[in-house]
Every structure is written in structure tokens, then in C-alpha cells.
Amino acid sequence: MQAVVLSAGKGTRLRPLTDDKPKVLVEVDGRPILEDVFDNLLEIGADELIVVVGYLKEQIMDRYGDSYRGVPITYAHQREQLGLAHAILQVEPYIDDDFMLMLGDNVFRANLGDVVNRQQEDRADAAFLVEQVPYEEASRYGVLDTNEYGEIVEVMEKPDDPPSNLVMTGFYTFTPAIFHACHLVQQSDRGEYELPDAIDLLIQSGRTIDAIRMEGWRVDVGYPEDRDRAEDRLQSESGRIGGPQQETESPEVEQTPESTTD
Template sequence: MKAVVLAAGKGTRLRPLTDDKPKGMVEVADKPLITHCFDQLIDLGADELIVVVGYMKEVIIDHYGDEYEGVPITYTHQREQKGLAHALLTVEEHIDDDFMLILGDNIFQANLQDVVRRQREDRADAAFLVEEVPWEDASRYGVCDTNQYGEITDVVEKPEDPPSNLVMTGFYTFSPAIFHACHLVQPSNRDEYEISDAIDLLIQSGRTIDAIGLDGWRIDVGYPEDRDEAERRLTGDDDADADGDDSDADAVVESDA
């Protein structure tokens, strides 16, 4: 199964850690975020890594070259950061079967294999991990509802009034049907082409979408303090502090492009 890594973002919320690198190259436990993704995807059986690059793409390409641990790497270029559905369309010509998708700024210690197994056994059109978060945090994510069979029935991106506190994480499997849905997506009120809207189109067309509850933990490394927390969890070092730099607390806070 091929695996797609989305790594085109600027990481403006991670400044100053991203002043000289894209956010996927920010190190956690002495390895770039993308390397953590690669290691997990290869453990899950990935036979090709397709990396969507954009901001400072040369840093990523020069670092990894055309393979990692013997697995070939293909790069696609998202010239403008217009959302995850927009990024996903850059890989369409390289995909002809079910595939994995991971957001390149997420760290997982969780049951990713359950998602891959569900895709292979049930031939779902999409499957992904979901987790319950505090209600006050739900509006930061793609929020979803499920039926009694664990199938997603509704998805809405970063709603002001979340219908639930069940949110999508950054790991998915899809059939190629997702590309048709991405082509149909219209810009959101953030002027982005949202992956949640593409998934919702699949739902409305009667496709099978499965939700698997998170067993373990994951961290979306969006801010310097998230990197510090991921470092602590991976190393077991409660005193770990990114680069020992107290200035992280004063990092510029912006929306990623």
C-alpha cells in the first residue's frame, strides 16, 4: 500500500522553530517529524512514500533524496497552501489503489494498524482514527458524528458550535474515490479546500466511512509547546525542553497558510 505524507505547510505557529526549515523538519527526539511518519508508515507496510512538499521544499528533498530505508520516495509540489483536499489532489496521478495518508506534523503512539486492517478487510472508502477531546477544544478540528456501526455520518471542519467532541486525527486510509470528492469540494469560509468536506461528500454519496477509536496517544505539533510535549512523551524525560529556549513561549502566533 502506498502512503502519502502531507508536508507542504509553513508552520508559522511553530516559529521560531520554523524560521529556517519547513515544519515537517522540526526535530522531536532527535528526528524530524517526517522521519517519525516514515518509520510508522513503513512499519505499516508502505511500499512507496509520496511526500507533498511546498514551503522550503528543497530542505526536505535534499535531506531524504529518492528513498528512505529502501522504500522509494516520490515528491509532489503543492504550490499554494490551499487546504488538505487541495494538497491531496497533487498525488492523484500516482495512486491507483487504497492508500494511507498521514499529516506530517503529527506524532502517533497509537493503533494505526487497526485503520489499515479495516481498509483492507472491509474495503471501506475511507477509515481513520478519531478521538474524544475536551468540548472547548473540538472547534480546532474536523468534528464528526458516527452511527452505531462506527460509520461516520457527518463531518464539519472547525465549527464554531461543534456537534460532538469526536474529532478526526491526522491518520487516514482512502480508496481512490476520495480524489473525485476532492475535485468537487468548494472553498470553505477559510478559503481552503477541506479534507473534511471531501469526506462529507463521500458520506452523502453513500460510501462506507469507518471510524476507529484512538487507542494510545497522538500530538498535533502545531506550537512549540506541542513539540516539547511530544519530546517528553517519546523520551520519558519530564525535563525535556525544546532547544532549552525559553523564547518559545513568545513565538509568533499566526494561522498556517
């Protein structure tokens, strides 16, 4: 399956770490975050990496060239960082079938393979990891609204009054139907084309959407202190990348809001 990695952001909140490099090349535990993302994706079956680049893109392209661990890399240039839905549209010419999508600044040790398996079994138009966060934090994320049967009826980006505390993380699978939805998305009040809005269009049109509870943890490396937390977790982590975790504690996440403008 092809895998798309969104890596175009400037990482303004990570300064000074990103003064001279894109945020996906900030090192965590001795290597760039992007390599951790690549390894996760290869572990769960990615056979091509399509990397959306923007800020200081030459550093990424020069470093990895046309392959990583024998898997080919294709680059798509997002000239303006106008949101995740806009970033996805940059890869439309390169996608042949169902694909994975991961945010390039996320460190995951979670059940990513469950999402891919569900996609392959059901061929859902979108499948993604979700988790519960403290209700007061839900307005920072893409929030899911469900009915009495637990079915997703709406997805909204950073609502002022969240209908639940169930939120999306940074890993998804899609069919090419997502491109049509992204083309229809209107610019938000934040000036971005939001991925949750595109997913909500799929839901409202009756498409199949699967949400899988996250088991494990992730850190969205948005601030320098997030980098430190991710490094601490990796140094104490003994689970296998992309597979079942050995931890028995409750799922945990440390993250900052998703955005390609930073």
C-alpha cells in the same frame, strides 16, 4: 500500500523554529518529525512514500532523495497551501489503488495498523482514527456527527456549534474515490479546500466510511511547546511504533488544528 505524507506547510506557528526550515524537519527527540512519520508508515506496511512538499521543499528533497530505508520516495509539489483536500489532489497522478495518508507534523504512538487492517478487510472508501476530546475543544477539529446507531452521518470542519466531541486525528486510508470528492469540494470561509468536506461528500453519496477509536496518543506539533511535549512523551514512551501500546491509561492527545496553510 502507498503512503501519502502532507509536508507542504510553512509552520508559521512554530516560528522561530521554522524560520529556516520546513516544519516537518523540526527535530523532536533528536531527529526530524518527518522521519518519525516515515517510520510509523513503514512499520504498518507502506511500500512507497509520496511526499507533498511546498515551503523550502528543496531541504526535504535533498535530505531524503529518492528513498528512505529502502522504500522509494516520490515528491509532489503543492505550490499554494490551500487546504488538505487541495494537497491530496497533488498526488492523484501517482496513486494506483488504496493508500494511507498522514499529516507530516504529527507524532503518533497509536493503533495505526488497525486502520490499515480495516481498510484491507472492508475496502472502505475512507477509514481513520477518531477520538473524543473535551466538548469545548471540539470546534477546533473535524467533528463527526453520528446517529442513534453510532453510524457517521456527517463530518464538518471546525463547526461553531459541534454536534459531538468525536473528532478526526491525522491518519487516514482512502480508495481513489477521495479524489473525485476533493475535486467537488468548495472553498471554505477559511479560504481552504477542507478534507472533512470531501469525506462528508463520500458519506452523503453512500460510500463506506469506517472510524476506529484511537488507542495511544499523538501530538500535533503546531507550536514550540508542542515540540517540547512530544519530546517528553517520546523520552518516556516504551511502546512499539505503529503497534499495540503498553500503556494502560486512557487514550490521550495533544494537538492543534489541522491546516496546510501554516
